[in-house]
Amino acid sequence: MNGLVDATGRPISTARMVPGASRDAGAFRDPISGWHGPQVHSPQAAARERTVMQRRAGDLAANDWAAGSALDAISMNAVGTGLLPKATIPADMLGISAEEASAIGKRMEWAWSRWVLESDVRGMCHFHDLQLLGIRSMLAQGELLHLALMLDERERQSLGRLFSFALQAVRPQRLQTPADLQTDPAVRDGVRMSSSGRPEGYYIANPAASPQDAFCNIEALSSADFSYIPTRAAHRRLVFHLFRHETEEQVRGVTTFAKGISLFRNLSDALNYELFAQVIAATFPVFIATESGQPPLPQADDGDENEGAERYHEVRPGGVYYGDLNQKPYPLESKRPSANFTSFVEIILRAMAASQGIPYETLAKDYSKTNYSSMRAALNEAWKLYNYYRQWFARSYCQPIWEMVMEEAVLRGYVSLPSSAPDFYAARELWCNASWIGPAxxxxxxxxxxxxxxxxxxxxxxxxxxxxxxxxxxxxxxxxxxxxxxxxxxxxxxxxxAQNPVTATGRNGIAPESAQADEEEKA
Structure with a gap:
């Protein structure tokens, strides 16, 4: 008999547990005895936490230099001037020649080049601008929210558009659960879910314009102030709600600053305080006090003994200030920052860069300590992240939009397909096959x-x-x-x-060969 047996030949039972080593990560022992791992126990609590997180991340993106540097580094390298499509129609699978596939692909790319100029429903952005806006929103706010619209024919013609299809960029903060649906278990943080967890529709705040907009609380709006938009209409996407999935059952996105948001904020405050200390010290006001004489006796009444004394709450560079009797000046000397301030800031910046998945040099724009080998290794590591975002953005956003544009281009006759080939809807994935090229x-x-x-x-x-x-x-x-x-x-x-102009011409400006030919002709 195979396996462990005891002295009598019977198998040893492993059903009863024997003592084993205890792991510190799961025990309450110093120095992590107070670490319980905070949890979120309800969709409402998760929504409140996400809302605060988005506000803080939005403040960083708008005001913090390091956060702006991280956003620029990732968005410019992943998307930059825009991802360009290259039609790659599989001719053999469609039963057409390679020349026909190439000609159809060029026609598709021409139709695309016309649509990108009118992609924004507001008429203000190129599609490449919408790409950059979308990836920055996904990084800073944690998610991208764009609506796919079809303009009516009268509006399309009045605007001189070739296509009815357009995109509308919406701020993710508009995606909320109406107040009267807070107890509906099928609605989670503004998204109506199916029984299998598939998004079926989105509640987007759309209250009527009012002079009281400044006092409007979006969390108190009812369903009447929201627009409910289904996720799809048949095979067409109506809502592009994209975010990077980091956990199972995730419904809304998480900002890229979530893991290091305190580092960004605290370093920004520390630098501001250090800079302000230097500004105060640089003013170096001169305070002159008179020490001779006796201070006046206090008044008999209950009046303030400091009444009449001048107090300075603001100083100007190079100012001269006279104090009261028995007041001595103390020069404003700044002993900050400390000697290790530079190295300390560098450590924090490296931690911030690591939280974003980019090199320190890219975040701080500091290449003073970099050689070729280290820089090459850092860029190779960073481009793993850039390529991830590029491929994710291409397959989740650009490719579905390409298919929607090509569908309208075929229906309007901008792109013609061979009659012997499969119908567009019968082989939509094959006709719309494309690769996406990003900035170098x-x-x-x-x-x-x-x-x-x-x-x-x-x-x-x-x-x-x-x-x-x-x-x-x-x-x-x-x-x-x-x-x-x-x-x-x-x-x-x-x-x-070319010959040297000095030797190619004679003194009279005529080439020697030309002069000799003229002489031979005269002879």
Missing amino acids: RGFVDPVKEIQAVVMALQHNLMTYGEAWGERGGDWDEGSDTILHEAPKLRRIVEAKP
Whole structure:
């Protein structure tokens, strides 16, 4: 018989527990005896906590330099000037030729280039601007909230638009649970959920305009002041509510500053206080007091003995102030910051950068202590985060919008499909297949990095499309341009090199060959 047996040959039972080591992480022993791990026990408490968190994060994004630097670093590298689509229609799966697929793809990209100009329903933003606005909202507020609208035909024609489809950017704070639905278990933090936890619709605050708007409490609004928008209408998305999922059963987003929000706020306050101390010390006011004579006797009545004495609550640079009798001046000397202030701030900044997943150099814009190897390693680590956001944003936001634009382009006749191929709706995923190209990452050492790309191409470790994509370019467009430039480059190479202008002309400004030819012609 296999397994553990006792002296009588019977199996040893493991049903009864024997003593084992106790783990400090789950015990209440010093120094973490008071750490119970705060919990949120209701959707209402979670909503209140998220609301406060969004307010604090919004304040950081608006006023804190370090928070702004982190937002710029992630959003500019992940999205930057915008993600560009490259139609990649699988010709073999649709039963068409590669030339037909390429021609249809170019037509789709042309239709897209027209729509991005009118993507904003307010007519104020390019689609690339909406991308950057969306990723910044997702980082700072924790979530993106855009509505997909279809303008009626009369409005489309009056505005001179090619497409009816447009996007409306909405502040996530509008997504709330109406006051009269607080006890509805199917509504969680402004989102109506199905029995399986799928979002079915969103309650977006839309109260009527009133002179009393300044006193409006959005949390006290009833359902009449909200617009309920379903998540989808058939296969089309009506609401783009996107956030980074960090926990199971998550309904609303969490700001990227959540893990280090106290670091950002406390460092900002510390720097402000240190700077203010230096400002006060730099004013160096001169306070002159008269020490001779006797102080006056107190009055017989109950009047204030300090009545008539002048008190200074504000000083100006270089001011001269005269005090009362027996008052001595004390010069304002600043002994701050301490000698280790710089290193202390650097440690805090490194912790803040780590909480955002970016290098210290990127957050602080300090490259004074960086060499090529360390900077290259830091950028490689940072680009893992940038690429994550880029791919997540492309598949969750850009690709569904591309499909909606292409659907309208086909219906309006801007893009024609072969009659022998499957219908658009029968093979929508195939017709709308696309890859997304983002801004190129910068060079640390251009020579070394370009040599690495060339070697990868030579050894078939990288395709030309991947190489151009890393640089933010399109291989198909680039190759067409190269073929167009090739004849000109060939003529330049074959042309004779230009001669030195001093030796190429004679004293009279005529080339020696030309002068000799003229003489031979005369002879």
